Amino acid sequence: MAGLAFTARPRKPGANGKPGQRVTQAVLIGIAVLFLGIFIVLPLAIVFSMALSQGWAAYVDALVEPDAISAIKLTLLTAAITVPANMIFGLLAAWAITKFEFRGKSFLITLIDLPFSVSPVISGLVFVLLFGLQGWFGPWLQEHDLKVVFAVPGIVLATMFVTFPFVARELIPIMQEQGTEEEEAAFTLGASGWQTFWRVTLPNVKWALLYGVLLCNARAMGEFGAVSVVSGHIRGHTNTMPLHVEILYNEYNFVAAFAVASLLALLAIVTLILKSVLEWKLARDRKQPIVHTA
Amino acid sequence: MSATISRLPFKPQPSVIPGFGITLGLTLFWLTLIVLIPLVSLFLKSASLGWPSFWEIITAPRVLLALRLSFSTSFIAAAVNGIFGLLVAWVLVRYEFPGRRLVDALIDIPFALPTAIAGIALTTLWAQSGWLGALVAPLGIEVAFKPLGIVIALIFVGLPFVVRTVQPVLQDFNKEVEEAAESLGARPWQIFFNVILPSIMPAALAGFALAFARALGEYGSVIFIAGNLPMVSEIAPLLIVIKLEEFSYPEATAIAAAMLVISFILLLIINALQRWAERRERRR
Numbered sequence: 001m002a003g004l005a006f007t008a009r010p011r012k013p014g015a016n017g018k019p020g021q022r023v024t025q026a027v028l029i030g031i032a033v034l035f036l037g038i039f040i041v042l043p044l045a046i047v048f049s050m051a052l053s054q055g056w057a058a059y060v061d062a063l064v065e066p067d068a069i070s071a072i073k074l075t076l077l078t079a080a081i082t083v084p085a086n087m088i089f090g091l092l093a094a095w096a097i098t099k100f101e102f103r104g105k106s107f108l109i110t111l112i113d114l115p116f117s118v119s120p121v122i123s124g125l126v127f128v129l130l131f132g133l134q135g136w137f138g139p140w141l142q143e144h145d146l147k148v149v150f151a152v153p154g155i156v157l158a159t160m161f162v163t164f165p166f167v168a169r170e171l172i173p174i175m176q177e178q179g180t181e182e183e184e185a186a187f188t189l190g191a192s193g194w195q196t197f198w199r200v201t202l203p204n205v206k207w208a209l210l211y212g213v214l215l216c217n218a219r220a221m222g223e224f225g226a227v228s229v230v231s232g233h234i235r236g237h238t239n240t241m242p243l244h245v246e247i248l249y250n251e252y253n254f255v256a257a258f259a260v261a262s263l264l265a266l267l268a269i270v271t272l273i274l275k276s277v278l279e280w281k282l283a284r285d286r287k288q289p290i291v292h293t294a
Numbered sequence: 295m296s297a298t299i300s301r302l303p304f305k306p307q308p309s310v311i312p313g314f315g316i317t318l319g320l321t322l323f324w325l326t327l328i329v330l331i332p333l334v335s336l337f338l339k340s341a342s343l344g345w346p347s348f349w350e351i352i353t354a355p356r357v358l359l360a361l362r363l364s365f366s367t368s369f370i371a372a373a374v375n376g377i378f379g380l381l382v383a384w385v386l387v388r389y390e391f392p393g394r395r396l397v398d399a400l401i402d403i404p405f406a407l408p409t410a411i412a413g414i415a416l417t418t419l420w421a422q423s424g425w426l427g428a429l430v431a432p433l434g435i436e437v438a439f440k441p442l443g444i445v446i447a448l449i450f451v452g453l454p455f456v457v458r459t460v461q462p463v464l465q466d467f468n469k470e471v472e473e474a475a476e477s478l479g480a481r482p483w484q485i486f487f488n489v490i491l492p493s494i495m496p497a498a499l500a501g502f503a504l505a506f507a508r509a510l511g512e513y514g515s516v517i518f519i520a521g522n523l524p525m526v527s528e529i530a531p532l533l534i535v536i537k538l539e540e541f542s543y544p545e546a547t548a549i550a551a552a553m554l555v556i557s558f559i560l561l562l563i564i565n566a567l568q569r570w571a572e573r574r575e576r577r578r
Contacts, residue, residue, distance in 0.1 A: 021482065025389055032385040033397065035378050039450050040403045042425060043415040050418060089324050096317035108321075110565075114329055117561045119511025120409075121531040122550045125538065126332035129339050134543055136335065160328055184310050193312045215405075222408025224514035229535060242410040242514070249414050249518070261411045268406035275406075276399050 047265045050258035062256035063263070070236045071244035071260070074152070078240060079220040082159045086216050087209070090167025095201075098175035099183065109172065115164045120225025124158045127230050150232030155240065158226040163216045170212030171205055174282070178204055207281040214278065218271040222264055333554075340551035343544050351548040356525055357533060361552075364530040367441060368509035371448030376502040379456025380494070386457070387464040401457050404450050409514025416447050417519040439521030444529065447515040452505030459501035463494050463571070496571035500564055507560045510553070
């Protein structure tokens with residue numbers, strides 16, 4: 001996905017000379033644009049249209065209401081814990097996988113990717129089974145007056161599970177392409193492990209890392225299914241933004257629901273804009289090491 | 295092309311670079327803690343039910359109907375995405391038109407937009423009085439709160455997969471083959487179906503399978519638009535949530551384990567398809 005920018009060949013717009021082909025072209029473009037308009041543009045548009053349907057005052061009111069504020073805070077808190085954790089994990093995993101040869105490596109990558117193929121609902125369920133009242137650690141937790149499920153720790157764990165592969169998955173391919181030559185050179189010149197990591201590896205992968213962090217953050221803030229299962233929906237306490245949207249919507253409070261939703265839609269749009277910028281930088285980063293290892 | 299580079303017969307000298315033990319150790323530790331123990335506990339829990347009661351749970355009519363609905367709607371949505379995804383990828387790679395880059399960026403919206411937001415937006419759009427619902431209502435078509443609504447939501451979430459798997463393959467497609475066919479007198483549609491389609495098929499199938507797998511587990515975007523009538527418009531992930539809310543843990547666990555096995559099988563198929571696609575790519 002990320003390599004698109006530099007694999008693209010210059011197109012030849014003049015190549016479709018024949019009038020028949022030009023008609024086909026126009027029809028196909030038309031169908032594609034119509035399809036994307038219906039399935040992508042209109043859903044985005046209606047979020048903002050509904051959010052502002054009662055004017056700015058109602059919009060702002062919905063966002064500064066205490067339950068909305070606490071939902072926003074919880075969402076930020078969850079992202080603030082899960083994103084750095086996944087970032088550190090991603091760097092560790094990518095270092096182990098790309099700088100060394102060992103058996104079972106591709107199996108390890110499959111295991112890291114596993115959360116992608118698990119339904120969000122199941123991702124939440126597994127933590128209820130572990131930490132819920134009827135779960136394995138449930139009685140012990142209750143004895144010690146600790147709450148995981150239907151509390152913030154459960155939300156963090158479920159979010160950690162669904163966002164687990166994001167950073168590692170962006171780092172592994174680019175670090176594999178870059179090889180180990182530069183690190184080896186640094187060590188030969190007497191650099192320590194940390195120095196090499198900070199001055200050689202990290203600068204080389206910074207855009208890929210940021211890219212992974214960006215996607216991880218978007219998912220962490222927007223996760224619904226997994227969090228819904230473990231949250232218990234306690235208003236003002238265990239409601240994240242997407243859960244708050246659900247409650248407002250089910251109460252037919254559409255303006256408020258879409259107002260909070262519009263914040264998440266904005267996050268998605270900003271994420272995609274930054275992603276496009278990063279893809280461009282990433283393509284440039286990928287080009288460089290290939291040039292001097294070839 | 296990235297895969298070929300990583301497969302060069304170049305072996306790093308592990309002795310020079312430090313940190314193997316600690317990074318691999320921490321990776322395995324964290325992976326076990328966050329992913330493996332929770333997943334294994336699900337299987338252990340469902341195994342503790344015993345085979346007869348497991349089987350009884352997942353063959354109950356309500357469960358079977360939910361699974362059937364999940365599979366059929368996911369399949370239809372993935373098929374629609376297969377066809378339109380190919381078309382969109384084709385248009386983006388082959389044609390130059392104003393706003394092409396914007397259209398290209400929009401493809402990823404379903405990846406970035408939280409599913410619950412997609413759910414309420416699509417429901418509002420396709421409700422009888424909604425922008426699109428009102429358009430199709432005179433034709434006697436109801437979308438929201440019907441199985442058709444589920445398909446619409448699943449088309450949305452699966453949309454990027456086929457486009458993003460086909461796009462790079464189409465970009466790397468060797469135009470000389472096409473020109474050769476053209477100079478031999480092949481018509482444009484013949485070139486497409488006999489020359490281009492066979493070579494992008496593995497990628498398209500992989501994209502289809504990814505969209506299908508994603509659709510099977512999808513929850514957030516579907517529950518708002520589905521109507522959620524038991525036996526009629528209740529998808530399998532929703533049934534898990536309902537069982538959980540009724541504190542029927544064994545049932546929730548059994549349905550989840552069954553779905554998990556299905557998605558792992560799909561994952562194997564997807565991996566095989568992608569390897570096949572890569573092999574074809576390298577042979578050329």
